[in-house]
Amino acid sequence: MQEDMHYYGTYAMARAAGLEVKHARVIAYAAQYVDDSTANDSEVHKDGGMFQTIATAHTNSEAIENAVADHVEQRHVWVPFHFFPGGKGDTLSKKLTCVKDSELAQKMVKNHIRHAVSVKNEYGLTLMGIMAHVYADTFSHYGFSGVSSRNNKVDGTSFELDVKDPEVKAYIMNKFSSFLTKYTPRFIIKNYRNIASRGASIATGALGHGAVGTYPDRPFLRWRFNFKKDNRDSGWRDNPATFLEACEKLHAAFRDYAEKAGISKKPVPFDSIKGKVDEILRLESAKEGRIKAWIEAISSGELFEIEDYEALHFSKHDWEQQKDDFEYIEHSHEMKKKEVYQFHQAAIYHRDYTLKNLLPKHGIVVL
Template sequence: MQIDFHHGVTYAVARLAGFEHQAASTIAYCAQYVDDAVNGGLVRFDNGALFERISSAHKMLDYRNFRELANHHVWIPFHFLPGNGGLADGKEPEGKYVDKLICRPNSHVAQQMVRECILRQDAPYGLHRLGITMHVYADTWAHQGFAGIRDRVNEATRLVDEHGLPDGKLRERMTGYFMSEAMPLGHGAVLSQPDKPYLRWGYTNGRGEQIWRDNPQDFLEAAERMCQVMQRYRLRNPDAIVPGLPVCDRALIATLLETLIYPDQRVRHRRWLAAIAEGKFSFGSAMVSYIPKGKLSWKFAALGTEKERDRGDEVFPYREQFLASDWKYFHDALQAHRLFILHDLLPRYGICAA
């Protein structure tokens, strides 16, 4: 998914789940910042203090950069959550080890991920972790059928459009990419098709299976489930029976997913923020923005830098407010999330991923 969903839709769904503006803004910022946190390593301060951070993304739209993207610490815990064939822990899917790694929508793995997030919400970075969790959870719908490793299951041929006809436009776009090595990683073989909410399309995967994807329906289901998760979060009960999206708001989300057919994710994002500002949702009008780098960004408030990428040898001015900054809390939550996924949750399913 792209910024229109991870930020715009996540904000709207958080409000519809009962969060007030500031909390919903934090959740949505974190959900999108997962795709923009490209710097890792030590942060050095002028008073001798150190802070270690990890990255949760590479420049994922450049599918040619496969050497950098082939990083289990990024792809598996943050973008292609293994689904264990849709089975519960203790059960083995048929096939090879890679069948455990293929992402599945709302899998048992994903459900246990959100349960842990709800139960650990008292941490100072609880809301920030919820935003990260919502990113990963939503991506189980968009990235279903693909694995966060290099494997032939990720290959795709015979791409078709919503009418079942050969998708010549996508083939033309792919000719500009060096794909022979990158295709087996993630959904590089189909570029950003899984991430665009308005598309209906199909392909034949590396195993010869014909796959049909209905993105509007998948994205709407993701929004519904996210609302339920956030309602349970507010109740502090991962097993609570909750209503999900209000009927009218659900219909509006469905309409926007279907009708905002702009290929540029930034244009779609602006349209979502405009709908929110115009008060089209039942929670009323709200002004929402997202600034990942530069002035007014969380990173600028924490470190005082406007640079998008760090060289690694910078020394930043230390400020007392750093320890309680949103940027630090986001990175604290990233580490907590990754540690739980890789070292606790996935091993329950017999998955060893770095």
Template sequence: MQIDFHHGVTYVCARLAGFEHAAANIVAYCAQYVDDSISAGLIRFDNGAMFNRISSAHKMLDYRNFRELANSRVWIPFHFLPGNGGLPAGQDPEGSFVDKLICRPNSPVAQAMVQECIRHRHKPYGLYRLGITLHVYADTWAHQGFAGVNHRINCANDLVDSNNIPDQSLINRLQSFFIGEALPLGHGSVLGNPDKPFLRWGYTNGRGEKVVRDNPRDFLEAADQMYQAMQRFRAADPEAPVSGLPEPDRSLIAHMLSSITDIKGEMRHQTWLTAIAAGKFSFGPAKISYAAKGRGSWKYQALRVEEGCDRNDTKIPYSPDFLSSHWKLFHDALKAHHFFIIHELLPQYGICVA
């Protein structure tokens, strides 16, 4: 998914679930920043203090850049959560190990991830972890059928559009890419098709199985399940009985997912921000924005330095406010999420990854 869903739709669902503007803004910012937090390593301050950060994305979300993307420490815990064949812990899907790694929508693994996030809502970074968790949770719908490793299961052929006609536009774009071992990583062989909410399309996967995808339907289901997860978070009960998206908001979300057809996510995102500002949803008008870097970004507010001035060999002026900054709390949550997924959750399903 792209910024229109991770930021715009997440904010809408958060407000509908009962979060006030400030909290919903934090959740939505974190959900998108997972795709934009590309730097790792130490931050060194001029008073001797240090802070270690990890990345949740790569410099280029570009499937030609194989060396950058072939990193399961990023791809698996933050973008292609293994689905274990849709089976609960203690059961294994038929096939090989890669069948455990294939992403499945709303899998037991994904549900357990959400429940753990809710159980730790009291942490100082609890709200930030919710945004990160919702990013990964939503991606289980968009990235279903693909795995965050370099494997033939990710190959796709016979790409078709909603009318089952060969998608010549995508085929032409693929021909301009480097065709080689990079493409079987994630959904590289279908480029951005899984991330665009308005597309209905299909392909034949690496095992010769025909797959039909209905992104508007899947994205609406993801939004509905996110909304339910947020209600449970607010109730401090990971198993609380909750309702689905209310009408007419659900219908409006469904309409916007399918009717906003700009190819670029940033353009679709602006349409969502305009609708939110105009009060199209039942929570009334609200003004939100997002800046991944530079002035106005969480990173700048925390470090007060321009982009590129936070390298490991650079000493940054320290402020006590850093400890309570949005950026620092996001990274605290990022590390907590990463540790839980890799070292606690996936091993319950017999999955061991780097």
């Protein structure tokens, strides 16, 4: 999923679930920041304290190439944060494949809600945001795994896209080509549907959904293809339907958290907004247009009772600035009050819980 869902959709679901702006903003910011925290850095304060960050994503070509070569990096980042293993199948490769709303994902959600309540005055909100990102991605990334695997490779001649607007269809096909160009050596693509997909698959080492570009992340898209292995038909992937499921599940998780944390305020039943959410998800538009649709629905009060101020603008630089300010604060321990510090607390908790606790209990040892 992209920013329209990870920030704006998440924010809308959190607000509708009964969370106030100040809480929903942090949750939504953390959900989107999972895609923006790309560095494993450490900064030492003049008093000797240290602030260390962890990468929860890689967004540039050099980092992608490193991830392909480094299987440890794949398992630190892609597996726990973007392709949560479904635990199904008789081989490790199959167990690592992401499954929509899997039993393991549900266990993760329940655990994180419980833990977030226990640390609600520390990093509870940022943990809920990370949970929201990981859980939502199971509704878009299912069928692919976060490790290099031949099971991720697809037949580039088999794509079928169900898009009504021809301009939008051309736009997303061009985006696919741009995705390929970004992560492969430069060469002229003479056969878009075949060579492009093959190139992307090679470039990412059959990692994640690289061979299908951003098709899984576009909420309005219905599409299908064949996996290369055994020429297996993916069947129609109905993104609007699965994204709507994700919204409903997030709403339920946020409502559960708000009630257990004692911060619930005027929750709205999901059924009362389901039609409007579905309408937004089915909008055939580039990301900017989809973000605008969320903002307009929120601002008009169609999803919940709005407050004087709603957090309707995301910029990753807000938390990046908090990182940069570390060296200038008087005492290093003051950093623990910063949202970016709490995000990395939550990220480490989620990664360790997933890789060292939950997955091993289900026969999946990847790190």
